Amino acid sequence: MKLSIQSILIFLSVAVFTTTAYYSVGFFHADEHFQILEFIGIKAGWNTPNDVVWEYHTQIRSSIQPSIAHGLISIFKLFGITDSYTLSFLLREVTGLTLIFALVFFYRNTNHLIQSKKNPQNNNLLKYLYLGFLLLIWYVPYLGVRFSSETWSAIFLIFAMGCFCSQNKTPRTLIITGFFFGISFLFRFQIAFALIGFGIHQLIFGTQKLKTSLSIIGGFLIALLVGIFIDRWFYSEWVFTPWKYLQTFLHPDPTINFGELPWDYYLNRMFHLPTKLIGTLLFLSLTSTLIFKGRSPFIWMILSFILIHTFIGHKEERFLFPIVFFFPLFFVQFFQLLIDYIPKKVALALIYLTTLGILTTSIIGLPILASTSAGLGRNGITHFIHQNYQGRPVNLITMPYSNPYAPWFRGENFYLDKNVSFNYINKFEELDSSRIKKDTVNLFVTTRLFLDTYPRRENIQKLGFKLIQQSVPAYKLKMDNYVREIDDQQVTYLYELKK
Incomplete structure (x- = not known):
């Protein structure tokens, strides 16, 4: 049986994600561990409330991810798996495979957005690059196996936008879109900054605004209701964690100082961290999308997410992680604009050179991150x-x-x-x-x-x-x-x- 290029890319990504999940022991940021795995211990028996961080006592974290982890670990233990490192590997593996599924779903529902109408003979090239970038740019597997709130929020945001971009939208699809938005929000409340941009886009450019908005909002409220019941089980009392988090954000404890960074921190990180080549491509892609595809909901979401984060003093590079999986869409849309607006030979030469640079970076980066413990190791x-x-x-x-x-x-x-x-x-x-x-x-x-x-x-x-x-x-x-x-x-x- 002859495998298609798409199948090969998917199989390769499963192998890379699995290898990364196995060797990427530990956490990128402390919250990935102390606010999830240690929270589980309260229900599983290896911790008491006195053993965990202050966020548990203030009830400002949604318990959806610790609850999912507790359920998965309970299932794994039924099969005799009790080693902590094996359990954490399986959590990373589930995360990685779920993200791959989300990205492939997203690809299938959005590849029509990167097709060239002027030069349709190049569409297969754009599609293969799109799927390859989505799954295998050097940082994707490493971030994609993190059992963190950022990655799981990204997973459901990807599902949501995949549903929304479906060419066969129905009222049910819109409700599911809203539900996925809500689950994404429960994993990480700051995803609301992206949803604000999406909402503004719908108010300006949306079709059937009232019907669409009500369906999406309805699905979102269902997800919030699910979150309330999960929090009731986890905290053993009724609590609305998003409201608790907002109160803490508006009235922070003066004894806790997270520090402040300059307004251009995220712009600097976006340019340098993914390598300067990809950083340059990212800024060119975002700028061209804003100019030529300004009606795209993605550019409104991403810019809103970045802009609002910019005004918040406490900044960390991981706060950008929920949106980095969308960057390949902007890259390939930029390629499509090159094909459509400049001489074809020049466009293809630029695309091949850029792709070669990304491929070289990924050939170096993927093995390093796939064989290294997470964070500082x-x-x-x-x-x-x-x-x-x-x-x-x-x-x-x-x-x-x-x-x-x-x-x-x-x-x-x-x-x-x-x-x-x-x-x-x-x-x-x-x-x-x-x-x-x-x-x-x-x-x-x-x-x-x-x-x-x-x-x-x-x-x-x-x-x-x-x-x-x-x-x-x-x-x-x-x-x-x-x-x-x-x-x-x-x-x-x-x-x-x-x-």
């Missing part, structure tokens, strides 16, 4: 300890903010191995023979910051500790500068006492 260290020292007592001597099980003195009970005990020191001078335990595996962990900054690091070698693992391998750390940015001062180094 701290859970790669805990996974290494878990795999190599099971059943043996471990004395983990740790410098401040270096403990991979509790990098901010907040314990990761989900991954905690009972055979590991902690021995905290504040400086290298305290690393002496009194810290060593007999008949125990003695490990020492620190970060690059202490190794570069603090004196007496020679104590590590004098006692007989040898480097056995680091959270980001040296060669990957060097290559990483070309595809993403890492604070190498926070890279973790694990040493073992060799007798």
